[in-house]
Amino acid sequence: MNLVNGVESDAISARDRGLAYGDGVFRTFRLRGGKPVLWWRQYAKLGADCKALRISCPASDVFERDLAVIAGRHSDCVVKIIVTRGSSERGYAISAESAPVRVVSASPSPEYPRHYYERGVRVHLCRNRLAAQPALAGIKHLNRLENVLARSEWSDPEIAEGLMCDAEDNVICGTMTNLFLARGGVLMTPDLARCGVAGVQRERVIELALINNIPARISSVSIDNLLAADELFLVNSVIGVWQIAALDRKTWNAGPLTAQIRRWLDHAQDR
Numbered sequence: 654m655n656l657v658n659g660v661e662s663d664a665i666s667a668r669d670r671g672l673a674y675g676d677g678v679f680r681t682f683r684l685r686g687g688k689p690v691l692w693w694r695q696y697a698k699l700g701a702d703c704k705a706l707r708i709s710c711p712a713s714d715v716f717e718r719d720l721a722v723i724a725g726r727h728s729d730c731v732v733k734i735i736v737t738r739g740s741s742e743r744g745y746a747i748s749a750e751s752a753p754v755r756v757v758s759a760s761p762s763p764e765y766p767r768h769y770y771e772r773g774v775r776v777h778l779c780r781n782r783l784a785a786q787p788a789l790a791g792i793k794h795l796n797r798l799e800n801v802l803a804r805s806e807w808s809d810p811e812i813a814e815g816l817m818c819d820a821e822d823n824v825i826c827g828t829m830t831n832l833f834l835a836r837g838g839v840l841m842t843p844d845l846a847r848c849g850v851a852g853v854q855r856e857r858v859i860e861l862a863l864i865n866n867i868p869a870r871i872s873s874v875s876i877d878n879l880l881a882a883d884e885l886f887l888v889n890s891v892i893g894v895w896q897i898a899a900l901d902r903k904t905w906n907a908g909p910l911t912a913q914i915r916r917w918l919d920h921a922q923d924r
Contacts, residue, residue, distance in 0.1 A: 654726055655758040656719050669754060671737030674745065675796035677754075678702040679735045682853070682890040683762065687724035689732065691890065692717075694853045699734060702792045708738050709753050719757040730759040731891055735795070765813075765892065770915075773898030773907060774813035774887070778876075779803040779828070783819045783848040791851035804828045813895065814887055816879075819848055824874040830887035830895075831855035834878065835910045840869040841878070854888035854918070861917045867910070884908030894918060 655663050670676035680699050683690045696713050703710035716734060723732060735758075739751040781803040789796075803815050814827045826832055826849045833855075834841045840862050845851050862869040879885065885897035885905060894915040898905055 654723060655756065656722060657756050658754060659715075659719055659722075665737075665754060665756070666740045668740040668742070669737050670739060670741055670751065671735065671754070671795050675794065676706070677708065677735060677737035677795045678706065678793055679733060679795060680793060680853075680890075681731060681733045684720070684724060684728065684730050684732050684759070687728040689720050691853055691857075692720075694856070695734075695890070698793070698851075698853055699736065702794065703736055703753075705788075705792055706738075706794065707747075708736060710736060711753065711755050716755070716757065719755070723757060723759045727759045729762055731762055733758050733760070737795070763891065769813060769895050770893075771907075773896035773905070775811055775899040776827070776887075776897050777807045777809075777812045777815040778900060779806055779815040779817050781806065781817065783817050783825050785819060785847040787847050790848050791845050793850045793852075800828045816900070818876075822876060824876060824879050825849040827887050830889045830892065832874070833858060833886050833888065833914075834874065834882040835884040835886075835908065836882050838867065838910075840867055840910070841874065842869070842871055843874045844871050852888070853890050854893075857918060857921070858888055858914055861914065861921065865917070884911050886911045886914065888918075 657665055665672065678699060680695045682695050696716065700710045735756040737754045739754050741748040741751045781799060783799050803817050806815060814830055816824055816827055816832065818824050824832065825843050831852045831854065832843060842855060843849065859869045880903055887895045887897065894911065896907060896911040
């Protein structure tokens with residue numbers, strides 16, 4: 654099901670800047686029992702990303718009406734919200750007359766193998782790199798070709814995710830996830846000041862760690878840091894938490910901190 658500006662439709666204008674230039678932002682999250690999980694956090698991120706691109710973000714209650722329509726047909730699903738700058742004539746210049754377009758769509762909830770959560774996942778180190786662009790860093794904008802190309806690097810069903818580096822060999826994120834490392838009881842996540850997407854689950858993990866007196870640091874992460882970690886795990890708003898069990902020939906056993914983080918997230922779903 655797709656709603657475009659509140660009307661059920663699969664169509665947007667051929668002149669839409671989201672289609673032409675990737676000029677827009679998006680969020681992806683779960684609907685459970687007809688309720689959007691962590692909605693206030695998702696909307697806050699959406700609004701902040703729109704503000705960074707100088708796109709007028711529709712009010713929260715506008716989206717809530719759309720979500721209620723979605724929930725009427727699909728009480729448990731994955732929702733994707735897109736806000737584009739709207740339509741304009743050809744050219745990069747931003748027209749003052751462009752009106753934002755909102756798209757709210759529902760997809761079936763994915764069923765990941767149980768062992769992803771029990772034993773962890775195998776990941777691939779991607780060759781494709783993330784370009785540095787501080788003006789866009791952290792924003793979940795529609796220009797995701799780097800991730801598309803990185804995800805095309807493997808077809809092995811045993812590989813669940815790929816890790817992406819920047820041009821300076823700093824590990825930044827997964828193709829669809831944020832990354833955390835644990836070593837010596839300290840939690841670390843890559844610095845996203847130059848590229849990458851700052852997800853809602855990343856924000857929650859950092860908060861929950863600090864609340865529970867676990868040191869949490871945002872810093873540069875090298876491949877050596879990655880391989881030396883006691884535990885590695887991936888997060889996003891759809892998968893929850895996946896521990897990394899293997900990267901090429903390097904393997905990790907299930908770790909206690911990852912399991913604890915998962916329990917905290919599960920017990921704080923509305924925070």
